[in-house]
Amino acid sequence: MPAKTVPPGLFALFMAFARMSLAGFGGVLVFARRAIVDDHRWMTADEFNETFALCHFLPGPNIVNLSMVFGSRLRGLAGGVAAFAGLLVPPTLIMTALAVLYAHFGELEVLRRTLAGVSCAAVGLLIAVVFRMMMPLLKRADAIALVLMAAVFVAIGVLRLPLQAVLLVAIPASIAVTVALRRKVAA
Template sequence: MPSPLPPPVPHRPRPASLADLFLAFTVLALQGFGGVLAVVQRELVERKRWLTQEEFVEDWAVAQIMPGPNVVNLSIMLGARWFGPAGALAALAGLLVLPLALVLLLAAFHARYAGHPAVAGALRGMAAVSAGLIAATALRLSSALAKNPLPLSWSAAIAAAAFVLLAWLRVPLVWVLPSLGGLGCTLAWRRLRP
């Protein structure tokens, strides 16, 4: 007797065109001064639904271990996934073109008005908002840990070790990432092995 067919895969939203991809990453970049993780997660997972929460966590993890800025790596990966090399370039251009122009204008403005107390206060306020956005995103992303092959206590121990090594002991990231990342990968591999 033949086995039943698997259920059909539901339609997954994705960018409609290269222009749609370019505009999405331009909007994303314009919202992300100071802390882009919260913005990227909200736009790609919650608003556009181009990725599931689990896919986002996996892709963001890969983007973090690659050299260069995380969101740039993610834009190239996603653009290439949906439209090949042209998509990678469109996503990267969307992420960089308009924000670069704005940063150059802001640099000129800052050079002229840096000593003004209102400008200094505004920059301190933006730093506080960015920290809050990052903390809120970390809480939202923690739901993906339920599907992690490692027990929550192991994941928390690795995260705590990373915090101690980086923040307190000031061990360079180039040593912490391969060692703790390698440990996490090895432990996960052993738990997934049949």
């Protein structure tokens, strides 16, 4: 259950996702988690992780899926559209203006070096959010979840196995483990 009982209005959803998208150079996930879980307390850390995990299985960019799923969860279809629009409209306008500028000044060496630095910062932000999302698993000492997560990482990141094949094994394994643990707790 989210900490707040009154869901945000459509304008609040739009503005929250607009702020996330404008802050998120190289990725919005860091800012989305901070805003949704820490700042507004619209979801718990576990709810955010579960919702974000669901968004991995939907077609399209994960953060776009998150905006639609999250907004719809709080305010129905209109909420999904408001969050989606907040996520995409401001950066689209900015990127259009920057594309025009880049077309004219893209050959400048200082611009190339600046863009290389921004990409390094984006990687750092992504690593930070991965560790932050792992904290609920570490706090619960959920060894099985950590082993499954590590196995998926090794399969995809190290062994370079196809994502679809790994998911065909990992999803049923995760569901089976979760069902077994819930039955054990209920008994």
